[in-house]
Amino acid sequence: MIEKKYLQELADLLKENDLTELQVKDGEKEIKLSKNVQGTQVYTSNVPTVTSEIVAKSANPVAQAVETLPKGKPITSPMVGTFYKASSPDSKPFVEVGSVISEGQVICIIEAMKLMNEIEADTKGKITEICVDDGQPVEFGQVLMYVE
Numbered sequence: 001m002i003e004k005k006y007l008q009e010l011a012d013l014l015k016e017n018d019l020t021e022l023q024v025k026d027g028e029k030e031i032k033l034s035k036n037v038q039g040t041q042v043y044t045s046n047v048p049t050v051t052s053e054i055v056a057k058s059a060n061p062v063a064q065a066v067e068t069l070p071k072g073k074p075i076t077s078p079m080v081g082t083f084y085k086a087s088s089p090d091s092k093p094f095v096e097v098g099s100v101i102s103e104g105q106v107i108c109i110i111e112a113m114k115l116m117n118e119i120e121a122d123t124k125g126k127i128t129e130i131c132v133d134d135g136q137p138v139e140f141g142q143v144l145m146y147v148e
Contacts, residue, residue, distance in 0.1 A: 007031070016131065018143060071128040072148035075121065077138045081112035085134045099127045101147065108144060123147055 014022045014033050021034040077083070085093040085108055095107045106118045107127075125147035132144055 072125065072146040073123055074143040075107065075119075075123075075145050075147060077110060077140060077142045077144055078119065079110055079112050079117065080140050081110040081117070081138060083132045083134065083136050083138045083144065084109040084111065084116075085130070087116075095127050095130070095145070097127050097130060101125060101127060110138065119144070121147070 010022060010024065010031060010033055013019075014035060019035070021032070023030070023032045025031075085095075087094075087109060094105075094109075095101055101107060101121045102124045103121055105121045107121050108119045110117050110119055127145055128148045129146045130144070131146070132138055132142070138144065
């Protein structure tokens with residue numbers, strides 16, 4: 001049986017990364033989550049009771065709309081790679097929530113093909129949310145953080 005906590009983590013992963021669909025297969029068990037206008041739907045095999053609870057929780061379109069309101073202007077990834085919030089594991093992060101940034105300031109590093117690419121802010125303002133974790137893979141156009 002698949003744990004409810006694991007399903008909730010997958011639903012959170014779907015939401016946090018602005019994905020429309022996520023599919024996980026482990027042996028005979030398969031989980032497919034897809035997001036639509038009415039919320040997140042969970043399709044699974046071998047887990048009908050947990051599925052209905054997750055769908056019922058996330059089927060409120062008003063709550064879904066409130067949760068997805070932008071928290072300022074998004075700063076998106078200019079490339080596919082791995083997100084790093086600091087120049088090294090021992091270094092202080094370039095920015096944190098609440099940091100005031102200026103245009104052209106380095107805000108993170110994205111490693112792509114063993115090259116460390118410094119990503120600069122294209123706007124000035126205050127960081128309201130950092131949407132990815134250190135060391136997490138990112139896609140082109142994925143929201144890295146919001147600036148207000």
